[in-house]
Amino acid sequence: MHFVGAGKLSAWLPPDASYQAAQMDSAFYGIYLAAAFAVVFVLGLAAVYVFKFRRKNDSEKAFQTGKANVVFQAVWVLCAVGLALYTFTLDFCGFMDRTVAPGNALQIEVTASQWKYDFAYPNGHVADTLHVVMGEPVQLKINSADVVHSITIPALRLNQAAIPGQETTSWFTADTPGTYDVRSNIYSGDGFPGMQTALVSHTVKEYETWMATVTDIFAGRTMEEVGQMLYDTQGCKACHSVDGSKLVGPSLKDVYGNTFATKEGVDILVDDAYVRESLYTPNVSVIAGYEPVMTPYEGKLNDKEVEAITAWLKSISKFAQQEGN
Numbered sequence: 001m002h003f004v005g006a007g008k009l010s011a012w013l014p015p016d017a018s019y020q021a022a023q024m025d026s027a028f029y030g031i032y033l034a035a036a037f038a039v040v041f042v043l044g045l046a047a048v049y050v051f052k053f054r055r056k057n058d059s060e061k062a063f064q065t066g067k068a069n070v071v072f073q074a075v076w077v078l079c080a081v082g083l084a085l086y087t088f089t090l091d092f093c094g095f096m097d098r099t100v101a102p103g104n105a106l107q108i109e110v111t112a113s114q115w116k117y118d119f120a121y122p123n124g125h126v127a128d129t130l131h132v133v134m135g136e137p138v139q140l141k142i143n144s145a146d147v148v149h150s151i152t153i154p155a156l157r158l159n160q161a162a163i164p165g166q167e168t169t170s171w172f173t174a175d176t177p178g179t180y181d182v183r184s185n186i187y188s189g190d191g192f193p194g195m196q197t198a199l200v201s202h203t204v205k206e207y208e209t210w211m212a213t214v215t216d217i218f219a220g221r222t223m224e225e226v227g228q229m230l231y232d233t234q235g236c237k238a239c240h241s242v243d244g245s246k247l248v249g250p251s252l253k254d255v256y257g258n259t260f261a262t263k264e265g266v267d268i269l270v271d272d273a274y275v276r277e278s279l280y281t282p283n284v285s286v287i288a289g290y291e292p293v294m295t296p297y298e299g300k301l302n303d304k305e306v307e308a309i310t311a312w313l314k315s316i317s318k319f320a321q322q323e324g325n
């Protein structure tokens with residue numbers, strides 16, 4: 001239930017960036033105005049009576065109280081009960097709604113620690129800021145790595161404790177673009193004032209661009225480092241050593257610039273083109289002494305990643321060095 005006109009009064013409150021925030025503001029103003037009415041009404045009556053029924057001179061007798069007016073009392077009690085019911089119903093549905101996240105909500109794991117937040121996205125990327133798509137529900141799964149913290153996002157009217165060893169959750173759907181404060185409202189030691197970050201509410205396109213930029217493996221790494229990283233993360237490790245020992249496949253040490261005999265009896269020089277062929281269609285020309293079991297990486301590694309692997313293979317090959325590569 002929305003309190004009519006609540007939006008107009010929100011100058012007191014932080015900007016609201018989700019429909020849940022608007023819902024809570026309505027409830028807040030509904031209860032606030034009901035309480036303000038009760039205060040003004042009761043104190044106003046008290047003030048009027050103090051004046052009206054005051055003892056006017058010393059000789060006047062104290063005011064005689066009459067009999068209780070049952071109808072008046074009944075009306076008063078019903079009004080008070082009505083007020084209580086009104087405040088309850090104001091946000092009951094909103095409360096239920098905010099308790100259970102929709103099934104399709106994007107799950108972001110939040111880890112609060114002294115004195116920062118880590119946000120782990122479904123694709124495994126971990127960022128120190130919270131990025132979401134407008135109009136899409138997001139569920140936060142909140143944990144703490146050390147002491148009790150909270151995640152507090154005033155623009156969403158969201159406030160949830162982060163408790164070590166116990167996951168808490170909260171969800172929202174941002175509906176206004178912008179950057180909003182994220183902080184903790186539970187003191188956690190010296191670095192507490194610095195425990196702040198940002199919620200960025202994007203369009204789908206902006207979100208995707210952001211994700212593509214931050215997950216770019218080339219950012220801040222040399223080609224050789226990316227090549228080494230791909231060797232570690234793409235499963236090459238399982239079949240290829242880098243110390244010269246033979247596993248399922250030949251060791252990748254001293255391969256680049258070297259010459260190998262294939263099963264078909266042809267000698268092959270390992271150069272850029274051959275590395276590329278080995279990765280995309282490994283079982284076309286197979287090195288003698290090995291089975292054609294290497295996983296084809298066509299579609300899994302792009303051109304730039306192949307270049308990075310090539311650069312890395314050069315860096316671990318004495319034959320590449322001799323050629324001056």
Ligand code: HEC
Pocket residue numbers: 230231234235236237238239240248249250255260270275278279282283285286287290291292293294295297309
């Ligand atoms: C399932 C095991 C397996 C995986 C995983 C694998 N390879 Fe291979 N690889 C092989 C085998 C076996 C050969 C030799 C037979 C052939 O040429 O196909 C080979 C050959 C190669 C060659 C040619 C070597 C030479 O001496 O000419 C290169 C280069 C290579 N792999 C690189 C990689 C890289 C880089 C990755 C990871 C992105 C990878 N391989 C993943 C098994 C594997």
